Amino acid sequence: MPKPEKPANTPPAVPRPHDTRVLDPRSLRGLAHPLRIRLLRSLRHHGPATASGLAERLGESSGATSYHLRQLAAHGFVEDDPTLGKGRERWWKAVQQGISWDDSLHHDPDPAVRGAADLLVHEVATNHTQELATWIATRHEWDPAWARSSDMSDFTLRLPPAATRELGERLHALIEEYRHSPEAEAPDAVRVRLHLHAFPQHDA
16 A cells, blocks of 8 residues: 655654634634645644745745745744754644634625635635545555545535534534544554535526
8 A cells, every 4th residue: 555755854743633723814814825725734734844845845945835834833823843853944833733714704894804715715625626636546556445445425415504514513523433433543544535515506
């Protein structure tokens, strides 16, 4: 089974408790930049890294990654990892492992907040699409058991808003059970990505 590649200067990610940052208008504006979102995602998925290591991984200049890491730090999304720094080398780590925000941010009276919320949603959707495309393109490299265990289903239900929210909350609770289950420590356990989308459609 293939192992995810890491740049030479990136140590293995250390498991840590799952915690979530709830965005407010200020922190939303601080995060809503395509490169900042990619930087934060990389630190969450691969563990601490330097600006130069992230630049190599993401195909950016180290000047750009350094600047945007400092902006993320100013808004409390990343911080120094003093256990890894050597001399002037500065290592960064994610402070939280997830984000969430209220839909009211999409209707904020400030157009800058609404624009930031729209950018964030589109970046998340783009990442979901890229991750799924990568899995489809590389599935032949994995043990056949993973091909049989993966899922790419879609469903259409008729539900009111309250029931749709309840369904999402129940699915989230079930996912949390698996996050802390003994199976998470199994020898053949790897990182598994789940995409959960729920949205209304007009009847044909």
